[in-house]
Amino acid sequence: MAKSILALENLVISYGGIEAVKGVSLSVNEGELISLIGSNGAGKTTTLKAIAGLLKPKSGKIFFQDSLSSGHCHELVQRGMALVPEGRGVFSRMTVIENLQMGAYLRKDDQIAEDMEKMFQYFPRIKERAGQLAGTLSGGEQQMLAIARALMSQPTLLLLDEPTMGLSPIMVETIFDVIRQVSKQGMTILLVEQNAKVALTISDRAYVMESGEMTMEGTGEDLGKDPRIQEAYLGA
Ligand SMILES: Nc1ncnc2c1ncn2[C@@H]1O[C@H](COP(=O)(O)OP(=O)(O)OP(=O)(O)O)[C@@H](O)[C@H]1O
Ligand SMILES: [Mg+2]
CATH class of the missing domain: 3.40.50.300 (P-loop containing nucleotide triphosphate hydrolases)
Known part of the structure; x- marks a missing residue:
């Protein structure tokens, strides 16, 4: 079953x-x-x-x-449970990296850095913008970041x-x-x-x-x- x-x-x-x-x-x-x-x-x-x-x-x-x-x-x-809501679901005053770290904030394992690399492989566009404030990303980039952040929580x-x-x-x-x-x-x-x-x-x-x-x-x-x-x- x-x-x-x-x-x-x-x-x-x-x-x-x-x-x-x-x-x-x-x-x-x-x-x-x-x-x-x-x-x-x-x-x-x-x-x-x-x-x-x-x-x-x-x-x-x-x-x-x-x-x-x-x-x-x-x-x-x-x-x-992780929800990526309709529209923009990022913390706009935090950087891309900080958003991804927020996604992992409940995790206690030591694979977080590896997983972040994985997100950058999934979405190379956000890797190029790792240090940028999320609010300055394009709509599509924000959407990719929102998904990556949810994935970082290993839902x-x-x-x-x-x-x-x-x-x-x-x-x-x-x-x-x-x-x-x-x-x-x-x-x-x-x-x-x-x-x-x-x-x-x-x-x-x-x-x-x-x-x-x-x-x-x-x-x-x-x-x-x-x-x-x-x-x-x-x-x-
Ligand atoms: N906060 C709200 N107050 C009152 N009615 C609402 C509210 N949110 C949604 N509705 C109504 O509930 C119904 C369902 O809305 P919902 O947003 O769940 O639809 P949806 O299937 O997600 O549509 P879409 O594909 O446009 O996103 C709609 O008739 C909408 O007008
Ligand atoms: Mg809807």
């Missing part, structure tokens, strides 16, 4: 009187790369925020590594919210390449992505969210072939 890292059961989340997530269930097992796709306003970010303890669900359950989630962001981080579960949004094709390719590599090395990842085509290609399984509900689930391959997905997300 695969080990469960994350399970959502009937999650309901509302903003005031408006239900943004209406009873969503989802599971992520150890080592899986799972995509969550869906159009704007479907409730993807809301779902990720609840998983990370940034929003309190109205009802439903969230299990993280087999125990009921406390819903406290700090505790979840300590237990190995048990990596949550990525639209990591390629608004980036040039080359940067998109670099980021997907790194996601693929860390996934191959065994990292457990839940990826929210607008770029359904690539997301489905690299994912083990994917979920489709529409207006707050989970409407489809399947292997990336099967969903990619589904006419409904092709019409709605793949421009066929």
